[in-house]
Amino acid sequence: MRKYLCILGTTGGVLALVVGAAAGTNESASATKTRTKSSSETASRRFTLDRAILTALQQNPDILRAKQEIERTKGVIIEIRAQALPHITPSGSFQWIDPNLRGGSSLATGGGGFTFPGESDVSYAIRVTGTQLIFNGTTYPAIRGTFFQRDSAYFAFRNTLDQVIATVKTQFYQVVVNKALIGVQEEQVQLLRSQLQDQQNRFEAGTVPRFNVLQAEVALYNQIPQLITARNNFRIAQLTLAKTLGLFFDPLRGENPPLEVVGEMPYNPRNINLADAIEFGKQRRPFLKQARANVLNQIEQVHVALGGFLPTISTTGGGEWVSSSLNSSWHDISKGWIAQVTGSWPIWDSGEVYGRVKEQRALLSETKITYDDDVRQVELEVQQAYSNLQQNRELIQSQEKNVEQALEAVRLAKARLDAGAGTQLDVLNAQVQLATAESTRLQALFGYNSSLAEFDRVTGTESTYTESFSGLAPHATRSKIYETGSGVDATGKHREKSSK
Structure with a gap:
């Protein structure tokens, strides 16, 4: 009997070990699966600048709406063309x-x-x-007008594309600079904490008065709200970028950030000739080509109104x-x-057609005036972006030297305090100046990169990304009627040089 009990006990122990090992294996596999899923989700939320731009091009609602507007104008072409078939x-x-x-x-x-x-x-x-x-005098000009409406919708799409790319770049760099500003504030808080600990040690040793400790505590607690603000600005910048990229809120992430930005704040100085940049903006800006398409469409609307005088x-x-x-x-x-x-044949209509013609001609004059004003707007935007680039480039150059001097000032202030020749206030002031210099330099870097993104937008130089939508471009949009340089007017005709 005792032999059988021993055998049963041994068998039960082995079974328990096997079950426990199996459970441990399942738990380990489950934990591994969870970690893999978590790492996969984290990787899916990591965005470089190029990936962020490509994601926005696929999911941004402004771009999606602009694409549907092109489809709508294609439907208008089919609808109006059917009147002649x-x-x-x-x-x-x-x-x-x-x-x-x-x-x-x-x-x-x-x-x-x-x-x-x-x-x-x-x-x-x-x-x-x-x-x-x-035959009638209205259908065929109306059909030609619908093609210009389609071209206008395409150029509006291109303009939206450039705007979204510039916005993504600016918001991406905003996340980067806000993250760097958190580092600056954390460094300052850490320095002030170490300064407070040093003053407390000195006070306990009887070498400094209680006032030095209080002064260090006030400086520390004045710096902490700036760190809190920097962290909040970083979170808000992430949420803003996620909205621009078309990312939905995921309840599973809770309070975790919706994305992670991977990149640094670059500084690549660019030599720019202002006159060439303005001319380049006039030639390539979709904003002007859209205005040209509106003028050409309105010319056809005048022809449609004049067609009311003809028989049907x-x-x-x-x-x-x-x-x-x-x-x-x-x-x-x-x-x-x-x-x-x-x-x-409407021989007498009491001036109905004449009034319609007068109305369309006035609208044509308005579109021409709008085109000329848009030309001046492009000139203004290019000059503004150029001026902002100059300002931020000068700020970067000045602050790079300033940060070096502020670091040296902090080192000297601490050395003087340790030697008994300086005061704690000198150290605190030097640390504040260092934090200000580092923050100003980071803001200048952000300003330069955001101004560069705006400069690329106003000059229409984002060809790397817009070429991915070349399949949407109607053939007519590549013709000479959409040349918008300085030598042509609102209708695309060459301007006559006025003799002085």
């Missing part, structure tokens, strides 16, 4: 009347009150007609099959062809 319309009717009602039904007798003997109770008719516009001629043709009044047999039907030509 044949329309084929089949129609038919079927009627049955109870024989008990014949002779008393006005529907059966046509209102006469009697019927002919042997008349059929069933009647039907089938007609197929086609209509074709031969259309033709109709087809066939008709009508049942016999005596029986409903298909072999006894009456059939034949129909042909008709109609025309109309």
Whole structure:
């Protein structure tokens, strides 16, 4: 009996070890799977600048709306063009009347009150007609106008594309600079804490008064709110960038950031000739090409209004099959062809067409004025971006030297304090000046990169990303009618040089 109990105990122990090992393996596999999933989600939220831009090009709502606007204008082209193409319309009717009602039904007798003997109770008719516009003065200019509307929608899409790219760059660099500013504030808080600890040690040793400790505590607690503000600015910048990229809120992440930015704040000075930049902006800016398309469309709208003075001629043709009044047999039907030509000419309309022409010509003048103003707007934006680049470049150059001097000032202030020749206030002031210099330098770097992104937008130089949408570009948008340099006017004609 004791032998059997030993065997059972040994077997139970082995089974327990096997079950425990299996459970441990499952838990380890589950933990590994969880870590893998977590690392995968973290990797999916990591964005370099290029990945952030490509994500925005695919998901940003402004870009998606602009693409749908192009599709809408394509639908308008099909709709207006259909007015000049044949329309084929089949129609038919079927009627049955109870024989008990014949002779008393006005529907059966046509209102006469009697019927002919042997008349059929069933009647039907089938007609197929086609209509074709031969001539009018409005449809064909309207069709040409729809193509310019499509081109305008495409250039509006390109303009939105450039704006989104510049916005993503600016917001990306805002996240980077806010993260760096947190580091500056954390470093300052750490320095002030070490300064407070040093003063407390000196006070306990009896070498400094209590006032030095209080002064160090005040400086530390004045610096902590700036660190809190920097962290909040960093979170807000991340949320703003996530919205621009079209990322939805994930409840599983809780208070964790929606994304992680991978990159640094670059400084790549660029030599720019202002006159060449302005001319380059005029030639490539989609904003101006959109205004040109609006002018050309409005010219066609004037032609549409003038077409109201011309006649309209259309033709109709087809066939008709009508049942016999005596029986409903298909072999006894009456059939034949129909042909008709109609025309109309508004000889007198009390000034309706003239008023419409006057209205469209005024709108044409407005679009030309708008185009000229848009040219000046491009010139202004290029000059503003150029001036901002100069300002931030000068700030960077000045602050690089200033940071070095502030670091040296902090070192000397601490050395003087340790030697008994300086005061704690000198150290605190030097640390404040260092934090200010580092923050100013980071802001200048951010300002330069954001100004550079704006400069690329206003000069239309984001060809690397816009070429990925080349399939959306209508062929006409590459023609010479959309040359918008300094030598052409609102309609694309060369300007005449005025002699002084």
